[in-house]
Amino acid sequence: MHINLSKEMNVVFNILHDTKETASELMYKEFSTKCLCQIKRDVLNERDESIYIEKMAIRNVNWQYDKYTIKNFERIGFENVIKIIWYSLVKSEEINNFDIEKISFHFSKQDYFSHKMFKKISQEYFKVIKFEMNTINSFFSKKEINDISNKGKGLYTREGKHVLTINNSEFDLFFSEKVDVHPKSKSLFLIFLNTLDIRYLHFCDLYINDSKAFCIILENLKKRIDEIVFFKAFIYDETIISLNANLNFVDLEKNIFIYCNIDENMVVFDFLSKINELVFYEDNILSKKYLRHEIKDKENHNIVENIIEILERTYKKSTPEESVRQNKKITEEYENFYLRLLNEKKCKNKVKIFESFDNAASIWRIQSLYEYNGYFNNISITLSKLNSEQIEITSSKITSKFRTEILNVNGLARLEINYSDILFESDICVKNKSIKYFKFWKNKGEIFGYFFELLNMMVDLKEVFFMSEETLKLSRSVSQIFYITELNLLNVNRMIDFLKILANNKNFDLTAAYNDILDLECPSDSVKFLFKNYDLSSINELSLYDFSIDKSNLKAFSNLLNLKELNFFRINFENISLSELFCASQEYKIKIMKLKEINISEKDLIFIANLKNLKKLEFERCYIQQKTYIHCI
Known part of the structure; x- marks a missing residue:
């Protein structure tokens, strides 16, 4: 298929006329299995992606195309485009001969779809088939977790966003009225099924007479599923055969059976042996x-x-x-x-x-x-009837209920959360007034929004210690605004990105009082850019690790008049010295200085000697220039 846009913003589809070799097959032959249409964007091979996109924009002169045009594409709107596609499928007679196996390759491209887009496709499907039910949301679970069973909830992944729950009381009516009617309705359902953003499949309250419906799902779901949960379901040979028929379930991570009625005479064990974990x-x-x-x-x-x-x-x-x-x-x-x-x-x-x-x-x-x-x-x-002043949680899963219990602990003054998964399954309105110190070590992949949600729940905080790739300590002023007092810097770009996020929160005011770096000599990824664009003048402890500083950073630290401790670890100075980061006419309050594996110039020693409040000075494997050494002797 060749796609292009005209000046009038029409979308033109040129689809291969010869069906002996489909477009998907041609693209599959030409490109590596690691190309655009098979893996997610965050792990794309950029070269394969660019080649693929270029190929899509080229019309092959040796092929014959049928031309289709969607006019005024921008005016139609995304929702209407989806609706048009569904109505086209409903009217199509070819859909009667629909073969899910032949198009399963296309479902891998859905890695590009957002959850919102998946949901919109699903909603339009129900509108097109004219089926209404009060519990329609069960087909695309929302933020709230659908707990199958309180007793067995620790056995399966409690994640509401990517769960498809098939509940007999709701699904049976839908299947009998809108799916099990004629071949076309079944084909439309299979397309709908494979445009759901799901990784976890839950079957609830399924009996023997429901076997046809859920076996069709097991056989025709062509998306990678991590877990399948059967809750109060009849399990027998036909169930396992349906699972076995679907190659997408070959490496299924876990299959969970809770309160299930299992045919004890079941003989099909081959498929069960392919699953990584069987839980009863x-x-x-x-x-x-x-x-x-x-x-x-x-x-x-x-x-x-x-x-x-x-x-x-x-x-x-x-x-x-x-x-x-x-x-x-x-x-x-x-x-x-x-x-x-x-x-x-x-x-x-x-x-x-x-x-x-x-x-x-x-x-x-x-x-x-x-x-x-x-x-x-x-x-x-x-634990009840306890008075705890400090709680530390490490490598744990923190649910909304657990979080509420923590914030309601009487007299809790210090809370530390390290490397933990924080779940927001439901909204809570707890406001804690006793916690004064909060330490948060960000878990890998965790979003910053969770950190701000937690901050908003602790209304009388005095200090916050945030640790991730970069580390900083925040203190709260009388006006309830947080300011930075300690900063560990490893990557300037990362810190700038984080401060941008902080600056958008009402609890932080990091806007610099002045900005004198409009010249081109100060790159946007430099230390000077960071310290002049954000108000970091309140810092009293600063540590820099493992990067280079060049001449463009002259006087980057000139306004750090509250600095008490300064640490440089393996910093490469290029055409600039440590002392040139400061302003010679300013008086600094530095009491502690630790220098490790850096070059020390004569200017640096003079700067250090003029620090009137300096109490402790450490050199570790530093290179002190010969002239400087003789001068000091």
């Missing part, structure tokens, strides 16, 4: 009454460690087979099924069976998932 949840609550009597001191600072230690001591390690036999609630038929699966060579170390653990006392409650090998997973320990 048994409806049994494990508990030991005497556990609660062993911990009585609520002031014990190691109470959490003690609880975990007692759990490990109380519940001895056992094999999954032994745990299955010990659970008296498992029927003989299910016991045989589990034992067959556990002893299947192809499923070795892939099968995991869980049951609930719930134990409570006057000051604490423990909830967990007990795995049939003696281990506890997803341990939740709720």
Whole structure:
């Protein structure tokens, strides 16, 4: 297909007339499998992308095309374009012979679509087929998490944005009225199914007579799915055969069965062996009454460690087979099924069976998932009637409920969150007035918006310590505006990007009082650009690591009159010295200076000697010029 735009902003499609070799096949042959249409933009090979785009704009003179034109494209609007496409498919007779396998290659291109675009495509589909239902949102889950089961929620990924939930009470009516009618309606549904922005598939309350509907989904979903969850569903050979027929499920990360009725005589184990993890949840609550009597001191600072230690001591390690036999609630038929699966060579170390653990006392409650090998997973320990001044959370998943509980702790003065996933499944209106110090170490891939959301919940903060690729400390003024007091700088561009984000928040005023760098000698990625465009005059501790500083940064630190500590680590000075970053006519309050692996000139030593407040000076593997050394002697 060749596409071009005319001066009148019409979009012209030139589609190959000869159908013996389709456009997708031609492009697939010409380009590497790592090109534009197969992988996401953030991992694109730029050269392949540019070649691909150039090829799309070239009309091959050896091919015959049919020309189609969409006039006044800009006036039509995006929503109407999607509507036109759906109506065209509805009217098309060729859609009756639709083969999902032949076009599955195209679905890989959807890596370019935004979630909003996916949702709009889905909404227009329901409008076109004229189907209305109050629970239509279940087909494209919103921000709120759809908890399948409170007991089993630790077994699957709790992510609402990319979940497709097929609920029998809602889906059965839709399928019977709008899908299972004629070939065209089924084809349209399959196209709709493959334009959903999903990675997690949930089947709920499915019975034997619903098998046709959800087997069609399992067989025809041509998108990469990470997890499939069956909740209160009948599982038998046909289910597994449908899974096996779909090559996209070959490397399925996890398949979870919660409260499922599984055909114990099921013989299809080949597909199950291909899944990386098979998880089963048994409806049994494990508990030991005497556990609660062993911990009585609520002031014990190691109470959490003690609880975990007692759990490990109380519940001895056992094999999954032994745990299955010990659970008296498992029927003989299910016991045989589990034992067959556990002893299947192809499923070795892939099968995991869980049951609930719930134990409570006057000051604490423990909830967990007990795995049939003696281990506890997803341990939740709720402590009550405690007065904690400091809480540190590391490498954890922080839900909205958990966050509310933390912010409601009486007397909490210091909160630290390090490398943790922060989930905003629902809005909370908690305002904490006791927390004065907040330390936040950004998790990889975390967005800055979460940091600001947390700040807004702590209304009386005095200090904030933010750590990421760059590190800075923020203090709050009487006017409730944050200003920067400490800065660790490794990459100027990264810091500029971060300060731009901070400057857009009402709690920060980083606008420089003056700007004297309009000349071309100050590049936008220089240290001087950073310190003159943003108000960093309040900094009292500054550390620079591993980059070069050239002549364009002259007097970059001239207004750092509050600086108390200055550290340079492996900084390469090019045609400029350390002292030239400051203004000779200004008096600075530097008390501590640490210099590591940098060049020291005569000017630098004179500058250091004139620092009247200097109390501590460290040189480590610095190169001091010979002339300077003799002069100092």
